[in-house]
Amino acid sequence: MAALRFVWRARVTAARAAPELGSRRVFTAERVVQVAAIVGLVVAPAFTSDFFVSFVLTQALLLGVVAASLIFLAAYGGMVSLAQTLMFGVTGFVIGNAVTTGGSKGLNLGLDPWIGVILGVGITTVLAFVLGAVASRSTGLYFLMITLTFGVIGFYFFGQVTTFSGFGGVNQVRSPPFIGTPGQFPERLYYVAAVISVVVYLVLRYITRTPFGLALQGIRDDHVRMSSLGYNLWIHRTLAFTLAGFVASIAGVLFIWWNRQIDPASIGIGAILGLLIIAVIGGINRLDGAWVGAIVFVVANNYVRDVPGLNQIGLGEARFNTIIGFIFLFIVLLSPDGLIGIGQRITRSLTPARMHTSRDPGYDSGSGSSEMM
Amino acid sequence: MKKSSQRSTVQWTALVAGWSVAASLAAWVLVFANGTPAEPLLSEPADFVVVVLNSLTIAGLYFIVASGFTLIFGLMRVVNLAHGSFFLLGGYLALEFQKTMVGKTRNILGSDVGVIDWVLPLLLAAMITGVLGLIMQQLFLRKFQGQDMRETLITIAISVILADLMVAWFGGIGVDIQWPGLIDNAVVVFGIRYSVTRLFMLGFAIVVGIALWGWLQKTRTGMIIRAGVDDTSMVQALGINVQWVFGLAFLVGSALAGMGGVMGGSFAGLAAGVDGQWLLNSIIVVIVGGLGSLTGALAGSLLLGTVTAFAPAYLPAGFTNYSIIFTFVLLGAVLAWRPYGLFGEPE
Numbered sequence: 001m002a003a004l005r006f007v008w009r010a011r012v013t014a015a016r017a018a019p020e021l022g023s024r025r026v027f028t029a030e031r032v033v034q035v036a037a038i039v040g041l042v043v044a045p046a047f048t049s050d051f052f053v054s055f056v057l058t059q060a061l062l063l064g065v066v067a068a069s070l071i072f073l074a075a076y077g078g079m080v081s082l083a084q085t086l087m088f089g090v091t092g093f094v095i096g097n098a099v100t101t102g103g104s105k106g107l108n109l110g111l112d113p114w115i116g117v118i119l120g121v122g123i124t125t126v127l128a129f130v131l132g133a134v135a136s137r138s139t140g141l142y143f144l145m146i147t148l149t150f151g152v153i154g155f156y157f158f159g160q161v162t163t164f165s166g167f168g169g170v171n172q173v174r175s176p177p178f179i180g181t182p183g184q185f186p187e188r189l190y191y192v193a194a195v196i197s198v199v200v201y202l203v204l205r206y207i208t209r210t211p212f213g214l215a216l217q218g219i220r221d222d223h224v225r226m227s228s229l230g231y232n233l234w235i236h237r238t239l240a241f242t243l244a245g246f247v248a249s250i251a252g253v254l255f256i257w258w259n260r261q262i263d264p265a266s267i268g269i270g271a272i273l274g275l276l277i278i279a280v281i282g283g284i285n286r287l288d289g290a291w292v293g294a295i296v297f298v299v300a301n302n303y304v305r306d307v308p309g310l311n312q313i314g315l316g317e318a319r320f321n322t323i324i325g326f327i328f329l330f331i332v333l334l335s336p337d338g339l340i341g342i343g344q345r346i347t348r349s350l351t352p353a354r355m356h357t358s359r360d361p362g363y364d365s366g367s368g369s370s371e372m373m
Numbered sequence: 374m375k376k377s378s379q380r381s382t383v384q385w386t387a388l389v390a391g392w393s394v395a396a397s398l399a400a401w402v403l404v405f406a407n408g409t410p411a412e413p414l415l416s417e418p419a420d421f422v423v424v425v426l427n428s429l430t431i432a433g434l435y436f437i438v439a440s441g442f443t444l445i446f447g448l449m450r451v452v453n454l455a456h457g458s459f460f461l462l463g464g465y466l467a468l469e470f471q472k473t474m475v476g477k478t479r480n481i482l483g484s485d486v487g488v489i490d491w492v493l494p495l496l497l498a499a500m501i502t503g504v505l506g507l508i509m510q511q512l513f514l515r516k517f518q519g520q521d522m523r524e525t526l527i528t529i530a531i532s533v534i535l536a537d538l539m540v541a542w543f544g545g546i547g548v549d550i551q552w553p554g555l556i557d558n559a560v561v562v563f564g565i566r567y568s569v570t571r572l573f574m575l576g577f578a579i580v581v582g583i584a585l586w587g588w589l590q591k592t593r594t595g596m597i598i599r600a601g602v603d604d605t606s607m608v609q610a611l612g613i614n615v616q617w618v619f620g621l622a623f624l625v626g627s628a629l630a631g632m633g634g635v636m637g638g639s640f641a642g643l644a645a646g647v648d649g650q651w652l653l654n655s656i657i658v659v660i661v662g663g664l665g666s667l668t669g670a671l672a673g674s675l676l677l678g679t680v681t682a683f684a685p686a687y688l689p690a691g692f693t694n695y696s697i698i699f700t701f702v703l704l705g706a707v708l709a710w711r712p713y714g715l716f717g718e719p720e
Contacts, residue, residue, distance in 0.1 A: 080522065134705050137712035141452045141521060142664070145656045146708065152653045153701050160694040269649035273533055280526060319541060325534035332526045333513065 029347045041194045045187045054186040058258055060298040061193040064291035065200050065251035067278045069244040072204050075285045076213060077240045078139070078220035083147035085275050086154040087128055087245040089267030091120040091252025093158055096170030096262055105162065106170045113176045120256075121249045128245020129238065136237035139223075151272045159264040169263020173256050182258055193254050197291065200247055204287055207243070216240050270321075277328045283338030292339050300324060388672050391715065394706075395679045419565045424686045430571040432678025433578025434636055438651055439658035439670045440585055441629030447602045447665030448622045450521045451514060455528040456630050457652030458535040459506060463498040463631025464638030464647075465543045468550050470494035475551075483554035491553045491639070499632040506627020507620055515616070532648070540645045547644035550635060574636055581632070585667065598622065602665060657700065661707045663717025672715050676703060 045053045066088050073079045097106040098116035111119075135146045158165040175181065179188050207213045218226045219233050227233055256262055265271070274297070282293025304310065304320055335341050442456045471494045472478050475485045509531060517523045551557075556569045589595035600608045601618050609615045634643070637651065658677055662669025680703050684696035713719050 134708050137708065141450075141525060142660070142713065144522075144525065145452060145660055146704070149653060149656055149660065149704060150701075152649065153697060153704075156697045160697055162694065269646075269652075273529055276526075276529065277533070319537060321537035322534050322541075325530050325537065328533065329513075329527065329530035332523060332530060336523060 029351065038198070041198075045190060050186045053190050054182045054258075056295075056298050056302055058182065058186070058190045058193050058254075060291065060295040061190070061197045062251050062254040062258060063275070063278060063298065064294035065193075065197055065254065066248050067275055067282065067290035067294055068197075068200055068204060068287050069247040069251070070275060070279045071282075071284055071287055071290050072208075072247070073240060073244045074279070075287070076208050076220065077216050077237060079136075079237060079241070080144045080276075080284075081135075081147045081241065081244065082144060082272050082276060083131060083135075083150040083154075084244065084248045085267050085272045086151045087124050087248035088252040088255060089154065089158070089262065089264075089271075090127055091124045091249040092256040092259075092262035092266070093165055093170060094120040094123050095253065095256045096173045097164055099174050100170060100172060101174075104171045104173075105166050105168055106164055113174055117253050120253060121246065124249035124252065125242060125246045128249075129242040132238040132241030132245070133234075136234050136241060148272065151267065152269055155264050155268045158267070165262075165264065167264055169261060169266075171261045173260050173262070175257035175260070179257055181260065189254070189258055193258075196250060196254065200250065201287055201291075204247070212236070212239070274324075277324060280328060281331050281338055283340030285337050286340050289338050289340045296339065297324065300327070388715065391672065391676055391707075395676065395683075419563075422565055423567065424682050426567060426571070427686075428678040428682035429675075430575045430678075431682060432674040433575040434633060434640065435654055435658050435674035435677055436578050436671055437581050437629055437636065438633035439655040439662075439674060440582070440667060441626035441633070442655040443659045443662070443665055443667065443670045444585075444629070445622055445626040446659070447667075448598060449518070449619055451510075451528070452521070452525045453506075453528050453623075453626065454525060454652060455506075455509065455532040455535060456627075456655055457648035457650070458532045458539070459502045459627045459630035460634035460637065460651045461539060461643060461648040462505070462535060463502040463634030464550060464643040465539060465634075466501055466631070467494035467498035467635040468548060468638060468643065470497050471550060481551045483551060483557035486551045486553045486557075488553045488555055491551075494550075495632060495635040498635050499628040502631025502634070503624045503628030506630075507624045509627075510620060510623040515619075518619075532652075536645070536648055539648075543643075545645045547642045548638075549642045550639040552639050570640065574640060577636065581629070582671065589667065594618075594621070657704060660704060660714055663711075663714030666714075666716040669714055669716030676707075 044057060048057070066084050069087075070081060070084045073081045073084075093106075095113075095116040096104075098109045098111045098119050099113050100106060100108045101110040102108050131147075131150055135143055135150070138146055159167045175189075179185070179192065182189050208217070215226065215231055216236050218229075219231065219236055223233055255266075259266075278293035278297045279290060280293070281296055282291070283289030300323065301320055304323055310323070331338055337344075438456070438460060442453060445451055445453050445456075471481065471486065471490055474490045474493065475481055477485060509528075513527045513531070514524050517527070552570050552573075556573050559566050559568050560572075561567075587595075589599060597608060597613055597618055598621075601615060605615055608618075633651070637643075637647070641647075654677065658670055658673035659665075660673070661676055662671070662673030677700070680699050681696075684699040685693050688696055707715060711717070
């Protein structure tokens, strides 16, 4: 068995860690999109309503960060982890227990919000290391199922153990004063989330080009060879999982500041699959797919009621999950590299061939389906 | 030949070791149970017997559901994450059939339900879920055979759609399927009172298990399936239509999920979210037992049944809500020792 990989990743995207031969070119389509995205992020609040900034943009950014941790593991480590929602939630619950002062479920420790952040991120990262150590000896579908059980057990844990939460959740969680509540100052949390998103994207991209990141991709592609070369597969996978847990926990901090409340339903099986759907819709082979998927998901969630005709066929707002399920199904059936893949095929067909020949290594990562398992 | 007998020794050692760990844990709890809620149970060993019976009966239900899951994976390397949805759908369909047969839409009592009013809905629901599983496989999965992650994602999409549609069709409120009045009571043996329906569940699971075993071991179809598990391309080269066998596996596997749903719906009720819960149970059983192995599913069911029955009953007062931790401990302990489950093999 080769390391897990997506056979259906027919074309290797330029975002892979292989040295980018054509990166000297200044005006590539990708760079134009990146600059446009940054400019868009900065000016967006000036042109949109507070509701849109808080409920759509901020939520999409923070979901994008969690999805990026999933995509990092899937695309570069070959590990599709469904435990990222748990990491995100544990941070939320730890912060909730640490900073509330009473009137809520949980421990109500009443600590400073920043100490809550340190505790939340610290505990989550340690937990990610432990869970990663257990799960990382398995690969492929086994890994997916084990991490799914981690996530669902976490849901039941916080539901049943009323010391920490109970099904009602932890309410009225304070955020640091300079951020305030999203109701008062929607732009403040938005800009924090925007900066964190950009930093997470750049750092994860950088890590994929470090020796550690390259080794991780080697393990993904051929773990037997990497093992023979003396690499410790388990350590690499576990550390990658820990790093992804750390990234997800940062999103957990943003979530608890944004939502001011967390309950087990936020990390239940619906949320777990929702995150996977975000990653797949955006494109599970590329980090930027995380935010593309998140914005599509959040916009669909908020505006599906406005689409004419859907209510008439019984698919109104209440059936959001059916609609998103069908979108997910079509993406998986038609474009396994998600919306990013669709976009790339369109740009490729529009630009002259020489524009991208140097950037595309041109090999087929999944030529043999026998390598899948 | 020698290799396989060695492996089976390893497997038996694993099974025995697993059980002795469970038994010694139970013994440990028993010895140190003074001052805990387990103390009154100790003074009455009858209650211990009841917990053991509970663990066996719930293990029976776990086995019915998980055997379908493991059958599909063993043959086709498809992790069918819509398995829980077929479970719930089977339960809801059987309830609708039962309502029609009894002629009442609510407050169905045990005295209203004859044996046939339970068995016929069970068979119909199992048939329908089986056919739906077959349709899903033929329509969506067949084209992507061998791309196992993609197939898994497709089953996830279907589970999301089905879960939402079931909320729309059957409502979000929990409902029960009524057991036949004949068995919906309790027996008293040696002063121990025990529910007949639970014993019936155990008996039913044993019958299903033996039927599956006989089918896989003694019939020509079963031999083809086992050969397909070992080496699909060789079976194909021998001129056997493997596609037909794959379809059959999906039919039977999904029918088992639906059948489990009728049992589970009669035993514990149906509601939105139950699909995820039973998917989790099946996954834990097969991760512990080893994917694709029927013996593994049996061992995993027994271990999970032991944990879920003993943990809440014997934890000290005030800590019973931590019982879910022990499911995780079981999973972690098995994976640390055998990453591919007790009876599984590295891929």
